[in-house]
Amino acid sequence: MTLARRIIPCLDTDCGRVVKGVNFAGLRDAGDPAKLAARYNGEGADELIVLDIAASRDRRSTFLDTIRRVAAELAIPLAAGGGILTREEARAVIQAGADKITVNTAAVDRPELIAELSGEFGAQAVVVAIDAKREDEHWDVRIRGGAVSADLDAVSWAKQAAAFGAGEILLTSMDRDGTQTGFDIALTAAISRAVSVPVIASGGAKSPAHFLDVFREGCADAALAASIFHDGVQSIRSLKEFLAEAGIPVRLPC
Amino acid sequence: MRITIIDHGPGNVASVERALARISISTERAISEQAIARATAVILPGVGHFSALVRALDENSLRAPLSRAIARGVPFLGICLGLQALYESSDEAPVLRGLGMLPGHVSALPAQSKLPHMGWNRVHPLPGSRLFRGIPVESYFYFAHSFAASPIASAETVATCTYGCEFVAAIERGNLFGVQFHPEKSGAAGAQLLRNFVRLAA
8 A cells, every 4th residue: 555665875976986975075986886786776775866966068978878887787766867957968868777867956947847857758757856954944945066055945845846747856954964863854754744746855864763763753755875875884675674674664675 | 589669759668678688588679560560579668648658659550550469469568658558548648549458447546645656566466467477475566657547347457556546557368468567667576577478478
């Protein structure tokens, strides 16, 4: 009856390599994307996200090549994004092997892009990524890699994005990202209650208990993490076994 | 053997090709009447809109060749929208006629649930289903859709799934097969289902 809660490893890539950083800065190499993808596919990841963190035009062909190499390893869905501005760019990402595209800044700048992508590829293929940062009593939407305030309330923007045709919201807490202090439960719950599309919680994961909290209290449909999986600190298999034990519906790999 | 994948534009053709390549099955992409006429097994994949798929099939005059192929016993697997297109009609494009190879109508999933129905859900196959042979019961498969056929009064239905309501997850009738989920994205269980189809087609 209920959908399994999804565990999604995220590969932040640059120049064909997986990189990782803390609070959107201080990058270091974390391996080959295709190798990591194969490992996560085997460990029981439910989906994979590949992001082009530099998102520069001249490196786009390298990113498309990364998508092709990653997709070849996967028997699970793949979302990809980073700097997608147009339908043509989205099409190239889909043709390279992604099932979904993620858009962030470009969707804030021109929300009609969400409707265009949704019209061409279907809502299930359009993930709107929101980077949110706490400001007094609300969460502010940040764009351009977190550098700039969009002057939008995250809850209203999530609703608007869904109304434009987003099939899913990838919600990153900028306050928690890289801190390993747990997901932002209040933020995730606020967005999840506000929209009728699935919400992927991101930012701050370290322990299995953090995942349990974000599913139970944060009402997340999926949870994303990067470095704890890349470093082998947390295996996806044992994380899912923990969640299943706690009564969360998850897909256990055979 | 080689499987002919109908390439009707926006779709998950490449994903299906990769999934079949992983189980060592060669494929060819096709959209012509001639290719369907000489096909030995056909997969109709599909993501996107019902109208886009049905129109693409009509623009390439594939209705009759597909019916003939199925009538002469060519194994056929419709995936997601490729299953929905086999029915008579869909809420997604009420004025268009589906392929009508299966009786019934494709309806919108109830709006009280989060839509699209996207993610991993449990599928309940009937005992004896050929597609689900060797797949553990209660296995999860990956879904991404907002429309589905109702299982009521359908002898072809061999598996159902529940999300807001019960709907058709898989059909089998002779050489005609269809699945609402994406076996090409469904991990080990999906790979086994594709292997079963290939075996039935061989």
